[in-house]
Amino acid sequence: MLPLRLDSILEGRRSQPHQLIEVLQDVQEQEGYISEEAMRAISNELGVPPMEVYRVASFYKAFSMQPRGKNVITMCMGTACHVRGAKLLLSQATGLLGVNSGETTDDGLFSIEQVNCLGTCALGPVVTENGACHHHMNPSKLRKLIKSIRRAGMEETSDE
């Protein structure tokens, strides 16, 4: 049975193979990743072979095949950010969190991701935290950001 949650996304798009990418976009936005279950459901509903759904989902950068951490730290690696030290920020994040880019910390609190340009080049280097943009970043600002997220996460856990 189709998980209820995909119903509204598939509404008006069923049996329309060309809607595949739009559907995947919405699933990614809603679920945070594209699960195997979602891929099978999309394949059935749009009439696209599962192989093709997987091929498309793995081709485009917008789609993640694994669940991501609660806080996705995305480092912009565009040229303008690169020349202003984006590499330092990536080292700081991976070094501090102990995971590589594309991975999630064991506690599920952080994922580190890279994007090739966010189009805020004038304010580089730029880092986003769940979509919220932090500009003119440097390693110490990034450390503070990560620490404050961690603290907020810990408070939440102790509240529970």
Next chain:
Amino acid sequence: MSRDFTIKIKTVSELEAFRKRILNDLKKARVVLTLCGGTGCQASRSEAVSTAVKDELIKQGMDENVHVRVTGCHGFCEQGPLCVIEPGNTLYCNVLPDDAREIVTKTVRDGEVVERLLYTDPVSGKTIQTESEIPFYRAQDRQLLAQNRQVDPCSIEDYIAIGGYSALAKTLFEMAPKAVIREIEASCLRGRGGGGFPTGLKWAKCREAPSDEKYVICNADEGDPGAYMDRCVLEGNPHLVLEGMMIGAWAIGAREGIIYVRNEYPLAVKHTRIAVQQARDLGLLGEDILGSSWSFDVEISRGGGAFVCGESTALMASLEGKVGEPRPKDVHTVVDGLWHKPTTLNNVETWANVPSIILNGSARFASKGSNGSKGTKIFALTGHIKSTGLVEVAMGTPISKVLFDIGGGPANGIPIKAVQTGGPSGGCLPADKFYLPLDFDALAEAGSMMGSGGMVVMDEGTCMVDVAKYFLTFLQDESCGKCVPCRLGIDRMLEIITDITEGRGKSQQISLLEELGHTISQTALCGLGKTAANPVLSTLRYFRDEYEAHISKEECPAGVCEALITYEIDPEKCTYCGVCKLACPYEAIMGAKEEVHTIDLQLCQKCGICRSECKFEAVQIN
């Protein structure tokens, strides 16, 4: 944000009457307060500023006769959030929510200027009150960008107020499709997305192609790192792009259009959706537009984040729900495009130029620019430069004028070494080429490319071999993998460059790189593959000595390539503050309080964080 318009505009005279009404309404405002709400200013918390300003106006009872307009990008992102107040045209920079009260009380109510919020010229140290006096703006020719300040992108009324959709009306009732195409041809407009193909010719061929069904596409998949002018135009003035598409569609005989926009640009997606809905609500999209019996509608499709989808055939494959792989262009997309139908694809900036060419004539457009490149072009000026942001100048403007007159020169006092134009398809030009005009042909001759208009400035602290490596890494990651030259060629080039940056390079590898580069440019399938070697070839052409230093001396002259450098703390300069120790993610810095710090070279990963953190310049590169 989408309003339910109770009226439908069915004729040109109704459009004019609607425009008159809006203009009358706008006259009621005593003061117009324009706040930039582009992605850049939003990152600098412009939303909080606009809320604070609106609240303050209500508090002081002035919300009735003050018009607050939140607009798209003004271009001077570095100084954001920006606020412009008319009358007086006063520009405030780096505005904070806490400034709202003073702005409303002093400037809006009393007409005084808040000195501390004005722009300070970094050269003279003096404050400047209006945009037009600031060197960054003064030396520009903002034909497209200036409109961003005049319209709220979520308000079709604002666009109509500045003359919006009159070009469409003129097209539908005063010009035959062929006359439209002739006008575009006469303007010599060339594609702003990178290729520089003559737009009029593209349209003419698409019109000639036999089919009942045709498409127009707006390419807003701006994947070039370091370029964001398309985002800014689409996000700040979406109706301008829509109107351009409508004119093009009418000229070639299309009834459907698609805007393919990057999903990494959420604000552009949102504003485009609102614009399309508002145009539909008013009857400017749909059936029988302005009573012309012509029907046209636009769909919005979000890109999946693949650089290759900026290539026309890959983009069309993506629109069909497939992986974005290009196909050979033996039959061009103007004949066999989306769903095998004739398709005209232009980029955002190209479409945005169309309405004014129709309205004001091709001669006016062609009066600007150089011989082979007419009109103005928007460039994204970024990197090691004082004033970063979007810059619009007539084509043919020398690079040096953009860098020094508009950009204000190097940011940190370190001399500029190179400017990278054209993104991953372009190249790096050295300082002695800065006299070159910014036009399609001159840049291509110099081994670079106009591309979509990215200009990343690099100072002496940048290693050009590392830059070449950066682009190869990007291209390896983004290559769709369909053709061998691009897939394997880039792999091999990256292997060689990695050898060079890690001290394993051999002198014969330079000619091997050149050979590989030329082979890829001759044999790759798509335009992006064909130009993929440009960053390497151009740096080899102009900065060969840096490659040679890496190979023969195992030295990175700029001190960037990790394998060739070591970090050391100068005991004379170290103040034992402990900042570097705290910052090092690898715990490679030793030394207790009140003790000179040292770096454990075994543990050091050479990330350079300690150096960037040290305020006393005690961390040095050897």
